[in-house]
Amino acid sequence: MVYLAEFLWGWLAGSFLLGFxxxxxxxxxxxxxxTKRVAQALSIFVAALVxxxxxxxxxxxxxxxxxxxxxxxxxYLVGCAIGSWLRDRVVSRQATSGEPPGRS
Numbered sequence: 001m002v003y004l005a006e007f008l009w010g011w012l013a014g015s016f017l018l019g020f021x022x023x024x025x026x027x028x029x030x031x032x033x034x035t036k037r038v039a040q041a042l043s044i045f046v047a048a049l050v051x052x053x054x055x056x057x058x059x060x061x062x063x064x065x066x067x068x069x070x071x072x073x074x075x076y077l078v079g080c081a082i083g084s085w086l087r088d089r090v091v092s093r094q095a096t097s098g099e100p101p102g103r104s
Contacts, residue, residue, distance in 0.1 A: 004071050015072040019079025024087045026080075 005012065034042070052058055053067050 004068055008068065011068075012072060012075050016075045016079040019076035020083040021079075022076075023080035023083025023085075026084060026087075 033039075049066065049070060053063070053070055056063060058066050
């Protein structure tokens, strides 16, 4: 993992910035989400991938791609969370000040 962070920091920064941008521009959709069963299945799948990466079950190039994909996905999700949080802070600040959006 240190290798991934040290030598591929540009790709990790790119996935973080892409996640930040997607979190910032994402519109909240109040539609139906995934069912509880699907959410559990996805959680088990991701947990199995993380366990496979930690225990080095997948050797060689495919194991490297698995590690890299999981790290990039994690940084993407962190970027999404931070972008959404900051957007919420900006929008709620504008709503309480009474200014219309887009005007300073």
